[in-house]
Each structure stands twice: as C-alpha cells, then as structure tokens.
Amino acid sequence: MSQDARDAVGDYRYGFHDPENATIRFDFGLSEQVVRDISELKNEPQWMTDIRVKAFKHFISRPMPDWGNSEMLNSIDFEKVCYYLKSSKGSETDWDEVPEDIKNTFERLGIPDAEQKWLGGVTAQYESEVVYHSIREDLEEQGVVFLDMDSGLREYEDVVKEYFGSVVPYSDNKFSALNTAVWSGGSFLIIPEGVHVEMPVQAYFRINAKNMGQFERTLIIARPGSSVHYIEGCTAPTYSTDSLHSAVVELIAEEGSHIRYSTVQNWSTNVYNLVTKRGVAYRNSTIEWVDGNIGSRLTMKYPAVILKEEGAHAEVISVAYSGEGQHQDAGSKVHHLAPNTTSRILAKSISKNGGRSSYRGLVKVSPKAHNCKVSVVCDALLLDEDSRSDTYPTMEVSNQSCVVEHEASVSKVSGEQLFYLMSRGHTEEQAMGMIINGFFEPFTKELPLEYASELNKLLEMEMEGSIG
Amino acid sequence: MKGILAPHLENMPTSCVLSISDLHVSVEGTTVIKGLSLEIKKGEVHALMGRNGAGKSTLANVLMGHPSYEITQGNIHFNGIPLDELEVFERARAGMFLSFQYPQAIPGVQVGTFLRKSVQAVRKEDCPTNRELRDEMKVAMKILGVENSFLGRYVNDGFSGGEKKRLEILQMLLLKPKLAMLDETDSGLDIDALRMVADGINSISDDAACLVITHYQRLLDHVKPSHVHVMIDGRIVKEGGPELAIQVEDKGYDWLEPTNA
Numbered sequence: 187m188s189q190d191a192r193d194a195v196g197d198y199r200y201g202f203h204d205p206e207n208a209t210i211r212f213d214f215g216l217s218e219q220v221v222r223d224i225s226e227l228k229n230e231p232q233w234m235t236d237i238r239v240k241a242f243k244h245f246i247s248r249p250m251p252d253w254g255n256s257e258m259l260n261s262i263d264f265e266k267v268c269y270y271l272k273s274s275k276g277s278e279t280d281w282d283e284v285p286e287d288i289k290n291t292f293e294r295l296g297i298p299d300a301e302q303k304w305l306g307g308v309t310a311q312y313e314s315e316v317v318y319h320s321i322r323e324d325l326e327e328q329g330v331v332f333l334d335m336d337s338g339l340r341e342y343e344d345v346v347k348e349y350f351g352s353v354v355p356y357s358d359n360k361f362s363a364l365n366t367a368v369w370s371g372g373s374f375l376i377i378p379e380g381v382h383v384e385m386p387v388q389a390y391f392r393i394n395a396k397n398m399g400q401f402e403r404t405l406i407i408a409r410p411g412s413s414v415h416y417i418e419g420c421t422a423p424t425y426s427t428d429s430l431h432s433a434v435v436e437l438i439a440e441e442g443s444h445i446r447y448s449t450v451q452n453w454s455t456n457v458y459n460l461v462t463k464r465g466v467a468y469r470n471s472t473i474e475w476v477d478g479n480i481g482s483r484l485t486m487k488y489p490a491v492i493l494k495e496e497g498a499h500a501e502v503i504s505v506a507y508s509g510e511g512q513h514q515d516a517g518s519k520v521h522h523l524a525p526n527t528t529s530r531i532l533a534k535s536i537s538k539n540g541g542r543s544s545y546r547g548l549v550k551v552s553p554k555a556h557n558c559k560v561s562v563v564c565d566a567l568l569l570d571e572d573s574r575s576d577t578y579p580t581m582e583v584s585n586q587s588c589v590v591e592h593e594a595s596v597s598k599v600s601g602e603q604l605f606y607l608m609s610r611g612h613t614e615e616q617a618m619g620m621i622i623n624g625f626f627e628p629f630t631k632e633l634p635l636e637y638a639s640e641l642n643k644l645l646e647m648e649m650e651g652s653i654g
Numbered sequence: 655m656k657g658i659l660a661p662h663l664e665n666m667p668t669s670c671v672l673s674i675s676d677l678h679v680s681v682e683g684t685t686v687i688k689g690l691s692l693e694i695k696k697g698e699v700h701a702l703m704g705r706n707g708a709g710k711s712t713l714a715n716v717l718m719g720h721p722s723y724e725i726t727q728g729n730i731h732f733n734g735i736p737l738d739e740l741e742v743f744e745r746a747r748a749g750m751f752l753s754f755q756y757p758q759a760i761p762g763v764q765v766g767t768f769l770r771k772s773v774q775a776v777r778k779e780d781c782p783t784n785r786e787l788r789d790e791m792k793v794a795m796k797i798l799g800v801e802n803s804f805l806g807r808y809v810n811d812g813f814s815g816g817e818k819k820r821l822e823i824l825q826m827l828l829l830k831p832k833l834a835m836l837d838e839t840d841s842g843l844d845i846d847a848l849r850m851v852a853d854g855i856n857s858i859s860d861d862a863a864c865l866v867i868t869h870y871q872r873l874l875d876h877v878k879p880s881h882v883h884v885m886i887d888g889r890i891v892k893e894g895g896p897e898l899a900i901q902v903e904d905k906g907y908d909w910l911e912p913t914n915a
Contacts, residue, residue: 603759611746621760623762626762
C-alpha cells in the first residue's frame, strides 16, 4: 500500500463502516419541503416548524463566508448531502435493544465499556438520531435531565422554547441557519440548582453512511450553583465522497455554576466540520471549552463565551492537528459585557505534511466592563517546511481598566530535541510523538485520564510511518 | 602509555566495550578529530581532559550518533559491533549512554513518564515492572538528593544547571548502560551536587565502561579514573593514570602542546 493510501485508510482506526440499514432515508438535497418533512416526521409543535422554515430561508439567502477557507467551503455541494437518515426504531436505554450492527459499532468505539467504568451518562447518536441514552440512577434521582434533543423537545417543550436559539440564533451565520433548519438529535441536559455531577456525561456522534449530513443540536442548562462536565467524541468512516457535520451547541451557565464542555473531534478527513458553539455565563459562573480538533478536512469552529454578568469566567483551551489535506481553522470568541469578568484562551496547533492550522480569535471588552482580565496565548508547532500556521487575533477593548495579555509563538521541532530523545532509546517517530504529546499536554491534562491516554495514542499513531 | 590499570582491575576480562581506532571526524567540512584511538573495558573509568574546543564533546556526540558529524576515516566498535551499523536509538538500546553537556528541554513531558518510557525502550531484556522501577527510582533519587516532586516536572523545562545534570545521572542509573559517557557533567555544579553526581558514577562503574569528559580535576577528586587522556586539537597527546590529572591541574595544558613536547 502506498504511503498516501495508508495515511488515508490504514492509520485512521475509526475508518470502518457498517452496512447501511436505513429505516428512513431522505433523498439527497435540501428544500423547504425537506425541512417541513423532517419536522413532520418528528411530530413537532408548529413553532418549531416555523423556526426551521425561517432558518432555511435565511440559509438560502445568506452568502457563504468569504473568510476561513472559502475555496473548501465553496466546494461543498449541498445537493449531494443526505439531510436525514434514521437507522433504528428509536432511542433505547438498554444496549441490548439497540440494533446489532449499530451496537457493534459503538462497542468497537468502546462506548458501553467507558459508560460502565467512568461515565455518569451517555448518549450515542448514529446518523440523524440518538440510538441510545442513559443516565445513572443517582443523577436521575437528583433531578438531572439528560435526553436526546428530540425527546427534550417532547418532554420539556417550555424549556426548549425558552432557550432554543437564545444563545445561537439561526441568523448568526450560514451554518447555524442550516442547523436550525434541519437539526436532529443532539443532547438536552439540565443540571438542577446546587447539583454537582461528579462523573462526566458523554455524547458520541457517529456518521456511518456516505454523503451524510449530521446536524445535532445541543442545549445545556446549568442552574445556579450546579456543575457538570460534558464530553463529546466524533468519528466517521473514511469515504472518497464528502460528509457534512454542522452542529449548534448552546450553553447557559446560571449564577455560580460551572460547565465544562470537552470535545475530541476525530472525524475522518472527508468530513466538513462547521460548528457553532456558544455559551452565556451569568454572575460568578464559569464556562470552559476544552476543544480538540484532530480529524476532518475543514473545521471552522470558534467556541464562544458571552460573559454577561459580573464575576463570570471563560476558559478556552483548544488544540488543532492538521495533516495532509486538512485545514483546522479554529479559535475562540469571548465577549466581556460586565465588570470583573475574566477570560483565558490557550490555543495550540500542530501542522505536518502540508496541513494548515489557523487560530482565529476575537476578544471584545465593552465600555461597561471594568477591571476585566484577558489572556490569550497561541502556540504553533510546525513539523515540516510544507505546513502552514496563521494567527488572526482580534482584540476590541473599549475599557481602559482592562488588563490584556497576548502571546503568540511559532516553533519547529529541533534536531537537538530529537537527538536527545533518540539517545534514550526512542525511535525518531517515538521521539516526535513524545514532543507532540508534550506540546498538547496543557490540553490533555484537562481531559479525563481515559480520554487523555486515548488521545496520546492517537497522536502517536499519527506519527507512525510519517517520518522517512 | 596504554595499559595502566588500577590494581583491582588486573583480573577483569579484557574484551573491549569501546574500541576506537584512527578516528577522523569532520563537521561542516572542518576536521575536528584527527586520528584518535581509544579502548575502554568494563570496570574502567577513563577521564578525557582538554581545553574547550579540543574535540572532547565532538567525540561524545559522534559516539552517540549525532547526525551533524561525519566520520571520514577510522572505525568504532561497541562490544564488537561496528557502530556505523547502529542508529542512535539502537546504540542506546545496545547499552550506550550519553550524559549531555546541554540537556534538551521537552516541555509537557513529565520526568516520571519519560524515565519509565526510556527504561522500557532501553532495558528490553531486564525490563522492570512498574513496582520494581519505582523502587529503583527511589534508590537512585536518594543517591542524587532528588525530591519526589521532580518526577512531576517537565523534562529539563525551567531546570537549573544542577537539576539538569542530576536528571542526566538519574537516567544513567536507571538505564544501566554498558558504556556511560559523561560530557562535562561536572560543569556548573556546586560541591554537594558534584559529590552526588560522583556517587552516581561510582555506583555503576564496576559494571560499566565509563568515559568522563571534563576540563577540571574537580570531579576526579571524587571519581577515581583508571586512565587519563589529554586531548589537544583533535588528538590524544598524553595518556596516563590518575597522576596525569593532577599534573594537568598543576601545570595546565601548555606543556602538553605537541610543539612543546
């Protein structure tokens, strides 16, 4: 097998796929009728159908962004995407009830095992629908709600009506409009006042079919004084044709609460990953985005926090890894709207084999936001001459009492570092893997141990066969 | 002047761990080692002395396989194996160890993890279990006066000069090399650190061949060399026993310049 072929298939261990056994599959292409059909199929209230249709019209009229990677964006053919595909009867709470082939997929991904060992709750989405969800009994007894978004809409319609689109309106950008029009699946999570969810809850998103579009919608509400750590993982088979993943995530952190949202995105390199993530942080609350982008062809994602009330804190730690043919255009946005709010952004990227990483960030401090603290650090590591790293930091500070720190660095792996590690018995690939894992360590140390070691193994695998 | 052995070494097996003959090395077109021969046997401690720029560090780097240096003439054998057949990591796995003059920082990699991974890479045949390794670490860290918190720090990242050298010796003790090369490990150490580093070297010197590169006598007060070599301008110009190191300390290097000989 040629090196290229091995890179494309062999080293991506999640590239397997199962036969498509769709129970409902929409034809390719998008129209108002498709949007209405999705809503009807889900038996949604009229107000949701109306939002979907409005969002669809906005999507059609809104031009493609002219920044990021326009060339790749313009190569997306929205007529060659399947907007809805259902492979199971419904969402089960017992793995044994999940269709055999889908269950096998998630077993290969290690989900049921992880659930037993260290998770407080799990949802697993396959194509358009959540096929499995569960939550530990003790959390349920404390009033924690963890459902797929469709069930959330059915069972907590008032809550969804109040918050859906309140943080990310459909008109925010072209892809938030697309998501609002055709959304399906995703998580709905409410943590009641004062409840601390000690074990992380996890959602796993899997695309299996070719030319699939996955558009999950997630809403997390942390009531006053509560806390939660939500983790999501994403993989897909490697196909020669493209798939599209366009999610919207909305977080509401009420007074004194703490939400940590961790992502390890490892889509195959035929997936366009265009995601809008944003949270609103109220008085003395904290929102943390821990965002890892390893896979996909093009990712454009800028997890955002609106620091709406005094004392709120935003933390965004992100890493991006870009190999051949990949562009990770990632970063963060923080809006300081209130006094004594603080934010810390740490973005690290690695590019190799012609891969391209961009940091794109915006920090805005409003005139009323006195005594804010802002720290932005961007570090890029280039593994060869063909790769590229760009930084686009924007700071709009309208309050003089604000303390802003900004550092950016671009470095290369030095021959002396490699020699030092090789002199301790490590091959060049192992040495490179160690340096890379070390570079990402400020990110991985924020993940649960199981995830961190998985990520480290993944990065080490990426290094195998990459040095010649 | 070859073959000056300390009395307790008379009965050691005579097979050479390291054997260098007529070595010439150039870097970027300049010849820096100009015909050097050296043999080191198990249990021997060879001190290689000389001024800055004499070619001592070059020799250590060449032996470890640094890619910047080119061997233009001569050959090197390690336990009978021609060295040019071995990659850098294979040399380490075969039992060669270099304590670097300027150890590299590897940010984000914890000392404990690094030590464990290195031991697993190098000591494939007698790889200790995690528990055994922990015990070995405890002993080695005690010799070097290193606290447990050291293991949680990032390799050489923000380390003082003394800490870097202690980490080098700690690695040496855990990797149990057959040939230990110490490149200026004594420079920049205070007297306590120097004594600890020396204790480290002494604790392996019966089982290994040691090449100690230094331009001071200082370390040799604590580590008794069986052989002393003086290097000037890419050649060994004088060889002897421990007394040579003392002469060098007293008289400097000028009297050994080939033109003055």
